[in-house]
Amino acid sequence: KQEVTQIPAALSVPEGENLVLNCSFTDSAIYNLQWFRQDPGKGLTSLLLIQSSQREQTSGRLNASLDKSSGRSTLYIAASQPGDSATYLCAVSPTGTASKLTFGTGTRLQVTL
Amino acid sequence: GAGVSQSPRYKVAKRGQDVALRCDPISGHVSLFWYQQALGQGPEFLTYFQNEAQLDKSGLPSDRFFAERPEGSVSTLKIQRTQKEDSAVYLCASSLLEGGYTFGSGTRLTVV
Numbered sequence: 054k055q056e057v058t059q060i061p062a063a064l065s066v067p068e069g070e071n072l073v074l075n076c077s078f079t080d081s082a083i084y085n086l087q088w089f090r091q092d093p094g095k096g097l098t099s100l101l102l103i104q105s106s107q108r109e110q111t112s113g114r115l116n117a118s119l120d121k122s123s124g125r126s127t128l129y130i131a132a133s134q135p136g137d138s139a140t141y142l143c144a145v146s147p148t149g150t151a152s153k154l155t156f157g158t159g160t161r162l163q164v165t166l
Numbered sequence: 167g168a169g170v171s172q173s174p175r176y177k178v179a180k181r182g183q184d185v186a187l188r189c190d191p192i193s194g195h196v197s198l199f200w201y202q203q204a205l206g207q208g209p210e211f212l213t214y215f216q217n218e219a220q221l222d223k224s225g226l227p228s229d230r231f232f233a234e235r236p237e238g239s240v241s242t243l244k245i246q247r248t249q250k251e252d253s254a255v256y257l258c259a260s261s262l263l264e265g266g267y268t269f270g271s272g273t274r275l276t277v278v
Contacts (some may be wrong), residue, residue: 066243096269142208153199153222156208
C-alpha cells in the first residue's frame with residue numbers, strides 16, 4: 054500500500070526566506086506526483102505536476118523535483134511571501150489516466166512579516 | 167460551471183441522522199472523485215466514477231456510505247446513521263480522463 058509522508062508538519066519562516074518542503078513515498082511505481090495548496094476552509098489548488106519521466110517542474114517562485122528511485126520529492130519556494138501561508142500537500146497517482154490520489158498529511162506553512 | 171461546486175458548505179448532523187452531500191462537477195468532466203479529509207490530515211480516497219459508472223468504491227469506510235452519479239454529472243454522497251467519527255471535510259474533484267484535477271471547496275460535516 055502506498056504511503057506518503059511530508060516533513061515538516063509545520064513551518065514558520067520570516068518573509069523573504071527560501072524554503073524547502075519534503076515529500077516521500079514508499080512505492081516508486083507512480084505515474085505522476087502533484088503538489089497542491091490548501092487554504093483554510095477551501096479546496097485544493099494544483100500547483101505543480103511532475104510526470105514520472107521528469108525530474109522537475111517550475112512555476113514562478115515554485116520549483117518541484119522528483120527522484121523516483123529514492124521515493125522523494127521536494128517543493129522549493131523562493132523569496133517567500135505572507136500570501137504563501139497555507140497547507141501544502143503532495144499526492145501521487147499510480148496510473149496515467151484519472152485515478153485516485155494518495156496524499157501526504159501536509160506541511161502547514163506560515164510566512165511572517 | 168467554472169469550477170466544482172459542493173453543497174452544503176457546512177452540515178451539522180445529530181448522531182444517527184442521515185445526510186446527503188452534493189457535488190456539481192465541471193461540465194464535461196468524465197471522472198469524479200470523493201475524498202474524506204479529517205482534521206489535520208491529508209484527503210483520503212473514498213470512491214471514483216467514470217461517467218455514471220462507479221469504478222472504485224474501495225475507500226468507503228463502511229456500508230453506511232453510499233455514492234451515486236445517476237446521469238454522469240451531479241453526484242451525491244450519502245451517509246446513513248452518522249457517527250461522530252464521520253466528522254470531516256468531504257471533498258469532491260472532477261477531471262478529464264487524462265487527469266488535471268479540480269477540487270471543490272468541500273462540505274464540512276460535524277456530527278454531534
